[in-house]
Amino acid sequence: MSDLMPPAMAPSGTILAFKREASCLEIEGLCLAYGDKTALRDVTLRVPRHRVTAFIGPSGCGKSTLLRALNRLHDLNEDVVRQGRIRLEGSDIHGPEMDVAQLRRRVGMVFQAPNPFPMSIYDNVAFGLRLQGGLRKRQLDDAVEEALTAAALWEEVKDRLRASAWTLSGGQQQRLVIARTLAVGPEVLLLDEPASALDPISTLKIEELIRNLKASLTLVLVTHNMQQAARVSDYTAFLQQGELVEYGPTDSLFTNPRLARTENYITGRMA
Amino acid sequence: MDITSESHSQHISRQFNHELEELKTHLMAMGGLVEKQVQDAVGALLESDSHLAERVVENDRAVNDMQIKIDEECTQVLARRQPTASDLRLVLAVIRAASDLERIGDEASKIARNAIELISADTGHRGFVEVRMISEHVRRMVRDALTSFARLDTELALKLVHEDDEVDSEYGSAMRSLMTFMMEDARSISSVLSVMWILRALERIGDHANNLAEYVVYLVKGLDIRHTDPDDLDEQSIVTRKR
Numbered sequence: 135m136s137d138l139m140p141p142a143m144a145p146s147g148t149i150l151a152f153k154r155e156a157s158c159l160e161i162e163g164l165c166l167a168y169g170d171k172t173a174l175r176d177v178t179l180r181v182p183r184h185r186v187t188a189f190i191g192p193s194g195c196g197k198s199t200l201l202r203a204l205n206r207l208h209d210l211n212e213d214v215v216r217q218g219r220i221r222l223e224g225s226d227i228h229g230p231e232m233d234v235a236q237l238r239r240r241v242g243m244v245f246q247a248p249n250p251f252p253m254s255i256y257d258n259v260a261f262g263l264r265l266q267g268g269l270r271k272r273q274l275d276d277a278v279e280e281a282l283t284a285a286a287l288w289e290e291v292k293d294r295l296r297a298s299a300w301t302l303s304g305g306q307q308q309r310l311v312i313a314r315t316l317a318v319g320p321e322v323l324l325l326d327e328p329a330s331a332l333d334p335i336s337t338l339k340i341e342e343l344i345r346n347l348k349a350s351l352t353l354v355l356v357t358h359n360m361q362q363a364a365r366v367s368d369y370t371a372f373l374q375q376g377e378l379v380e381y382g383p384t385d386s387l388f389t390n391p392r393l394a395r396t397e398n399y400i401t402g403r404m405a
Numbered sequence: 406m407d408i409t410s411e412s413h414s415q416h417i418s419r420q421f422n423h424e425l426e427e428l429k430t431h432l433m434a435m436g437g438l439v440e441k442q443v444q445d446a447v448g449a450l451l452e453s454d455s456h457l458a459e460r461v462v463e464n465d466r467a468v469n470d471m472q473i474k475i476d477e478e479c480t481q482v483l484a485r486r487q488p489t490a491s492d493l494r495l496v497l498a499v500i501r502a503a504s505d506l507e508r509i510g511d512e513a514s515k516i517a518r519n520a521i522e523l524i525s526a527d528t529g530h531r532g533f534v535e536v537r538m539i540s541e542h543v544r545r546m547v548r549d550a551l552t553s554f555a556r557l558d559t560e561l562a563l564k565l566v567h568e569d570d571e572v573d574s575e576y577g578s579a580m581r582s583l584m585t586f587m588m589e590d591a592r593s594i595s596s597v598l599s600v601m602w603i604l605r606a607l608e609r610i611g612d613h614a615n616n617l618a619e620y621v622v623y624l625v626k627g628l629d630i631r632h633t634d635p636d637d638l639d640e641q642s643i644v645t646r647k648r
Contacts, residue, residue: 401416
């Protein structure tokens with residue numbers, strides 16, 4: 135990919151500086167523990183704007199913990215101890231001026247199992263917008279259509295917007311959840327195993343959607359499916375036991391990783 | 406990351422280990438056959454053994470069959486395993502190497518066909534000294550290329566990349582002396598042309614051996630050194646082992 139920079143390598147094996155790509159999120163020295171159990175150790179990485187960055191690694195490596203840290207989902211857990219800094223477009227997300235509700239509007243999240251609310255398709259997408267308030271019926275209609283179109287669902291549901299969200303297939307429900315997140319105009323979309331409960335065709339639709347969304351958003355994807363990371367991401371970070379082992383352009387990480395730990399994981403070798 | 410000869414036998418899936426081992430084994434078997442074809446083709450000429458030359462022409466079919474088999478096995482690994490990193494590079498290197506070996510087989514067959522003509526015309530041994538010399542050189546290159554592939558030896562591979570220039574210059578000087586023969590004796594033109602075709606085939610075999618060496622560097626290091634001037638290569642980084 136000619137538009138991607140040659141990354142500067144840090145001695146630790148991680149890539150610290152993106153020369154030509156502007157960062158959207160900057161994670162610096164992030165350590166996180168659940169009580170006395172360490173989940174992330176000194177993670178430093180930058181997520182480039184308008185790119186798809188994938189976090190891969192074995193179960194328990196900390197990839198979901200890292201993803202959730204990006205919109206402060208750990209705030210709900212009192213046992214969590216955190217050190218280090220995360221900046222969104224230069225602002226510390228734990229800073230006193232950062233409003234959590236506002237942060238989560240700017241950094242939306244989609245989980246593994248589709249979780250539409252028990253209401254109509256329309257009301258699901260309009261939910262966040264209604265909470266924000268200030269929109270007339272016509273404006274709300276337009277915003278719902280726009281979000282459903284962006285989530286590649288509009289054509290499939292435009293004639294049954296008042297039907298329950300539960301009448302949709304799993305793949306459609308997941309795209310509905312993405313539409314609901316997109317409706318409030320996030321800058322970043324976090325996706326935690328968004329296709330692992332879906333069939334192959336629905337998975338491809340989600341992947342196609344991820345690809346299209348990066349024109350307007352920055353995406354961060356956690357996946358167990360390495361082929362999926364290879365297919366959709368521009369950058370891949372490999373985590374193991376809470377450490378960032380290797381981070382680089384997906385093009386080279388899957389053809390010629392620099393470290394034996396990465397090679398062993400992505401090729402299915404015994405460590 | 407660099408790989409070693411054991412790298413492809415450490416997968417959690419033993420079946421995958423087996424499939425990759427089979428690819429390497431079959432490529433080496435094909436290499437062995439091709440090496441023998443070159444040896445026999447040149448031997449047939451130098452010993453005036455037209456039966457041997459005919460056998461080389463017939464055996465080319467076996468070389469082609471081996472390429473098809475290896476390609477099919479590689480296709481299966483790609484489709485079923487979606488290999489990554491050094492596994493992917495191994496499959497790609499094997500596909501490319503099998504293609505070059507098949508071309509070496511074609512060149513051996515060309516040498517044998519020209520040998521048959523020369524033996525039946527029985528017009529002397531002009532240029533045979535050059536054929537012997539260059540053939541020994543390129544046969545050694547093919548053997549070393551296969552050895553470097555089997556051992557994943559980038560140092561040996563790099564040596565070959567440099568050696569190809571020597572073959573090219575030996576070929577150039579042999580061609581010049583054969584041109585002199587043709588100018589001196591017009592009756593020799595037909596037989597000297599056949600010898601020139603043989604030398605040309607040997608020179609091409611050297612090029613294919615060079616390609617094989619380049620695939621070894623790609624396989625081990627992930628570096629694509631094709632179309633790079635050998636003098637511009639960063640040999641230190643190719644030979645030294647990374648983390």
